[in-house]
Every structure is written in structure tokens, then in C-alpha cells.
Amino acid sequence: MLSLQYMEETEISGLVQILLNLSTSPDWCTRHGALLGLSSISMHSPSKLCHLASFPSLVDLLKDSLKDDKVLDQVARLVCFNCYSVLCVTHLCFVKFPVREVATRTLGRILCFQLQSETGISQLVQLLVLALRDDSSEVRRRSLSCFKAAAKVHNWSLYLIVRW
Secondary structure, eight states: OOOOGOOOOHHHHHHHHHHHHHHOOHHHHHHHHHHHHHHHHHHOOHHHTTSTTTHHHHHHHHHHHHHHOOEEEEEEEEETTTTTEEEEEHHHEEEEOHHHHHHHHHHHHHHHHHHHHTTOOOHHHHHHHHHTTOOOOHHHHHHHHHHHHHHHHHHHHHHOOOOO
């Protein structure tokens, strides 16, 4: 496991660039994994992430990831009928938005960090408001959680931006 606290700026920059490249893959699993890596960096080392030259590219990527496609997750479930001991396998399809959810979580973490340092946050707030209108209840819930966490950090700045 990589420990970000011991990595130099050039190493973190290289890692972020690799994750940015992977996050444009046509395979949703690869995009999801790359965004999970960026989300982890945003949680453990947000200051290093926000001061990278590629930070605007990261915000653009997160914006594009909020429009990511649905993922159908098929789950086989066994159904047992009462007296006959007959097992039947049924397939249930669940629609998930894992890439959108991780992108929303990462935006929220970056927003919380930037509220502490009081730097420009209006674009991040607009993206989280966009996530509030998403089809997935999981993405909307994650966006609300991000706003709640951001309000705990610095509620007055957030109120002025949302009201504006």
C-alpha cells in the first residue's frame, strides 16, 4: 500500500496523471478503480492534490464522471419453495452508478478542504448541485452528505455560495 505522506510531489503528480489517464478507459471497472484512487488521495492528502498542476484536469474529469453510464449488476439469488425443496435460480438486475458516486464523494472531500483554506469553491458547489439532480438516489444521497460535511467545516461560506 502506498503511503502518500512519504511520497514526493513528483511521485504524487505522476500517480495522479496515471489515474487521470486510467479514468478515461472504456471499461467502467477501470474508471471506477482510478476514481477510487483519486478519492483516496483526496481523503489522505487533499493539499497535495489541490496544489498539483493537473488539478483543473481532475475537476474536469470529476465533472465528466458525473455523467457516467449506469452499470447493471446481475445477482443470482436462490429461492426455496416451501414444501417441495425445489430450488430455483432467479437473476435480479440492479442499476448502479459507482463511478458517479465516487466522483461525487471526491468532489465533496475537495470542497471540504478548500472551504478550510477559503479558496475558490463555486465550481465544486455547482457540480455537487448537479449531482443532486442525478437519477440515482445513491448519488443524490452522497451529494447531500458532501454538503452536510462541508457545512460542518465552514457553513457561512457555503451558505453565501449556494444562495448566490
